[in-house]
Amino acid sequence: MNASHPTAATITGVRSLSADTTLFTLTCNDRAAAGKVASFLPGQFLELSLPGIGEIPVSYCGLPSAEGMIELCIRHVGHVTSPLHRAAPGEAVGVRGPFGHGFPLDSYENQDLLLIAGGLGMAPLRSLLLALLKQRRRWGELTLLYGAREMGALLFLDELRQLALRGDITVQLAVDHRTHCLEGPPNCRVALLPALLDQLTIRAERTCAALCGPPVVYPYLVTGLKRIGLSDERIHLSLERHMKCGLGRCGHCAVGTLLCCCDGPVFSHARLRGVEGALA
């Protein structure tokens, strides 16, 4: 089966995460194909087909699975994701992937890791976080900074509360503005995400940062990270583009002369330096 051909999968789990965001669990119908499409590195993406509607690139949100289970966190904003809002277990979809380059786990060995997620950027970073926690002893200190618009938009709060109990990871949350009716979780400030960087104490020479957030936040985060001593090579970020084919052919995801689908979507900041339009 060639790389542009989706393999059949079924929605087996639907969990609402916020008013406009859902965590779907898919299971590949064919075990042989499952071995390929459900084996990925955090930060890679797949192409999800909703028959009769279209196909979209989506980041993996969970852990690789030999059983062909795939978790995808989807916000209902586009022509494919909006109809997905009504999708129920049992519905047929198509998947193909994985595509692109994920976060460089091997280079993270023995390093302190700083994960910074903004909004829906938590989706691919959850995949990274789960992978890191699975092999906790390979890495140094783990810190997660996660910001969203408001309390109700913070995703995976239940999981983050559990994480805070572990003691081997620091979690700090931020919301842009307070909503009076929702009680904030511990460690949640009213602040913009880059402001959280100022209160961090890190060992810059052995810290790597993994970022995923809306384009608007990247220049501020990169500036903040460089101010606390991180080099360009130690900052990795995931870029959002509309990868329509995933194979470097459709021409929609070019960033400078780099292609987000094949060269990315995770890039080191060193590689993006001076590339027009890479950071908003």
Next chain:
Amino acid sequence: MSVHFITANRLLQLLHLLRQRGELHAPLRGADDVVRFAPLAAGILPDLDALRTLLPPKKYLLPPRETILTYRDDTNYQEPQVTTIPLILFGLHPCDLAGIGYLDRIFLGEDPDPVYASRRAALTLIGTSCSPDQFCSCHLQPSSLSASHDLFLQKTDDGFAVSSGSPGGDELLGTLAELIEERELAADDTRRYFGNQRKLPPQSELDPSLPDWQELAEHCLGCGACSICCPTCYCFDVLEFGGLDGRSAERLRHWDNCLFKSHAQVAGGASFQKDRAQRFRYRYRHKYRGFGQLKGIPSCVGCGRCREVCPAGLDLRPLAERLERGAS
């Protein structure tokens, strides 16, 4: 230099023999005065003096809109059965051959595209030589594109020196034995232009503050004609249409255009190429610097179509000559 030679008065015989092997298409000037690749009927001579067809031969490999997958709820997504008949394209100029060579690198590389591959396998490419006019730049620019062809006919005063460029071409040449004579030609009488075969060294990023971008953007009408007529513009959009039965669907790819606002739009309406100058740089990078794996390989084959069709008379060449000078 001894060459295989077909005299000009045997051209109709040659076309007759080629027609035995499949559908024969060649440049023809229509009643509307437009030159296009079209089926060549028996007894008609192709227009070998016309320098360029309005659309390049990419239309045979990447039709403007085509089905790439079909869906049925019982069979899931399936590749369509593309019925390809053997097609012989006669009278391709070196730039168009180089254009097909570039498309081959995109669509037949890793994970070959099955629809493209089946169309490509049905093609026999027969090139003819030409002399550049004021729009052509094949003879000026550094290019690492090599032209792929089965046969190449190099024009001389009274006929064509014929050479083969593939095993298929060798075999085809064998079937034309009755038309071919051996002749001595002066070795320097090449009259064919493939550009210089060079890969460009890494270049610094484009400078968005150059006034040229704004100037180009201000004059550009955003019609996208330059991309439509470009032999190496292959950007495509992917659309899916559900059947009225609610159980089937068709996935199409159709030509997209980097000069259109919609090209870099994402869900919610945000765009990564908001203004026209950005879109111009996008096009420039693709044509002169290459994307992804083909980075450093310019895809402009110098056919001159974009310069000829632009209603605003825009031309990226002078800028390219200035920006890429260090590299050539």
